[in-house]
Amino acid sequence: MSNHSRKYSSRVVDGHARAPARAMLRATGFTDDDFHKPQVGIASTWSNLTPCNMHINGLAEEAARGADAAGGKSIIFNTITISDGIANGTEGMKYSLVSREIIADSIEAVAGCEGFDGLVAIGGCDKNMPGCLIGLARLNRPAVFVYGGTIMPGDNHTDIISVFEAVGAHAKGNMTAIEVKQIEDTAIPGPGACGGMYTANTMASAIEAMGMSLPGSSAQNATSQIKLEDCRRAGEAVLQLLKHNIRPSDIMTRPAFENAITLVIALGGSTNAVLHLLAMAHAVGVELTLDDFARIGKRVPVLADLRPSGHYMMAELVAIGGILPLMKTLLDAGLLHGDCLTVTGNTLGENLAGVLPYPPGQAIIRPLDNPIKADSHLRILYGNLAPGGAVAKITGKEGLSFTGPARVFDSEEETLARILDGTVQKGDVVVIRYEGPKGGPGMREMLSPTSAIMGRGLGKGVALITDGRFSGGSHGFVVGHITPEARQGGPLAIVQDGDRITIDAEHNRLELELTDSVIAERLARWQPPEPRYRRGVLAKYARTVGSASHGAVTDAHEGGR
Template structure:
């Protein structure tokens, strides 16, 4: 070898005083000639219980074969956990979704550090997988590449394309007698036809697209469908690039800079991405030692237009981006238009600009991606709102279809379950602001994602007539006039804890304000009367999470100390 690329693993393989370690490595199938090779940890979030993840072991095996076919590499597969947001949505299990991001990061860091792997290829699928693996790769800071598991194919029923959100919205349609019980069941049965992450520009595809623009995955990774030939090809060629990164000693912190983070966020906002982007990129930036705050997101949102006609706010899916040339054609367009910076290093070993040289130009003879001179919305759909209800910030998802201003009377719920019952039982009135509280990172605990209430609102035909605010968070599939991540949260004594039925709340997405229209004297009176609710858990992982998690405005990280 011209340059040693096994700088970590040789601390075990070249140490003559570790006979037991060597014996165990021989037991794994290693030969003596393998002891001088760089060891690559191939980690996936594989598990059978979720379509987003059920195929990742197959991709992992293809990647391992690619790795061991390289002369100087050897690969070891391992897995980490995952939580299905779609399956746990609206149940107590959803409390574990966001906290699973930290477990994913911790577990990958643990295995790679303990076993002295020289590099990592990570294969995430579902929503929290992407930021979880990214956080760990930055902590480790060893040559690494992310291979996204890919998006699911669309379902089909009654001459209409379906996806996971179709099934949630169908319940609202059934309860308002817009569809029959039989139609309802057929929509559910046909929404998810096989493996892959949820098809719209929801959290998984948002993060995958952003990470590709940031340079941490190969071109096309985010838009190649889960079962496509493109995804198989990506698995086959990835070993070439991990070897190049090892030889050049290119590490994640060389790739993840403030400029590359801005690239990722800009692309995600242009495509109408999930509000979960905020939580995850705050955490990613912290792991990269990059100063990036809520104000940076608002600055970017003011700079970039919404050009992606993608679900949940639009009508198309990730498979449609694949059909028009994939994520790279959009990245190239935004580079050429000066939206993205092309000087950032990527996992190919080349810059983003160099990666795009052979990519074809986007053809605007389609309705999926709009040109910058005729955008869906002239600026970003994600707004950071402040005001007396959210002095430390909150996150709104405003595409323009909902309007940019809402004022209404509060209808207050201390749990998502109570709010869902009220929506389904037609107890929500036009013009109201639904308030769901005590569902933040501490109060939830775990800041559970809420797709049910927004889907029920849309399915019930109330999407343009009510608003919803919460100290919890929303699914990437949520749309409507919604504001989440309100900080401080109710459990910590934030003003949202003192809102009462009938109070007027004003949401101003033009001036980025979220205001409770109650006199200060009355607010102080309510504060004195308020008794903090008992924590919902007193043991186990969620209790540890409560004791260590930072506020939503800081990314809900657990290693902030």
């Protein structure tokens, strides 16, 4: 191996003075030969608390075998995961976005302390993906990300979103308790991340398009043999990256982020991709803004008929070839940068050179000349309600504009109760505020309210806006990430019941139909609410987190973003 292959581990284990370190490592199984090998940390997000991650211990072991067989010395360590599917709709969901930072911090801390020369990170649930990539970007050591894989569909083509929407259907009287129980019992059949083009599959696809995963990694079933092979190859690939000194900063360039955004749009992916890609770009020192999503969105169509807005699940896309044929189509159309370097050591264009098209007759991915939507479903909105920007997910199926009276709530729980009891009516614009990064704190996902709206049959009759965010499984006429958030004195804080609000996805506007003088008068009278937490991780997060329009990062330099 070249000298730079042991740039960090040599400082920890070489020389007489490092005998104590070697003694500790011998107890874990190191031999004399192992101290001369590059050390590869395997960051596992294994946990038995969620199906997204329950199998990742086995994947980590495969990645370790790959690294060892290629001449490295693997060391498996754990970082955390939480489960959005379990926590959604509860106070506990405030820890979800926070966990992205904890994952990044822990990977940085362990690898930085122990002197790993390279890394493999394996993620399953939503925040795992950006958390791992932020940690890898900060360290900037040769690394590969592996996605844990997607779950298989449940009975009758159900998934976790089917369960959430069943709750709303039951509240309306359209589904019996027994029917809800049947969906609950069978929608989640085993290991793997949630099955639609929700946040986990969205972010895994974006990371592959960016070049930080091996080709095909983002579109594999969690329990498949090919996923085990993906892990072994990832361990091997790190040794090649070490040999050639290829680091995340060489791969995660601005054009690579543009590739990620392009694929997210073509797949009809989650609004969370905006938040997470901004944060990942910040970690690697790439300038990326909301306006880049708007610019790219003007020329990239939505092509994938995938849940939540579409019909199919990720496992069905896997069965026809995954995302590689779609990426080849986008590349051939000039919509991807083919010269971007990837973790294979080759460019994206070289990786895609031999990819075959989808089989004839498939209906999951549309051709470019017959898109589901001619431009992006991710709309970046501005206006007097969102002077710092907001992110909408509007496929066009709900229409492109909505005007109605505000129905204002100061928490997710209050909103859900009023949706389920029928207070929220057709024509309303539901406003959920004080759920932003600082105000929540934690910027919870409004999956329970949006699912209840859909379940009650109000998907085309009610809009919802918030300074919180949405699950990748949310659909309907929804606008989130409104900045400045209410807790920071954004205009959302002074909206009152009955105020008329217009959402215009054609002109990308979010407007409160009040004069500037009335808005200014209300803001002058507004007082910020008391912090909800004064100690612990949520209090610390609220003090350090920045604007959602800049990725809600916690390590922006003073005076910066």
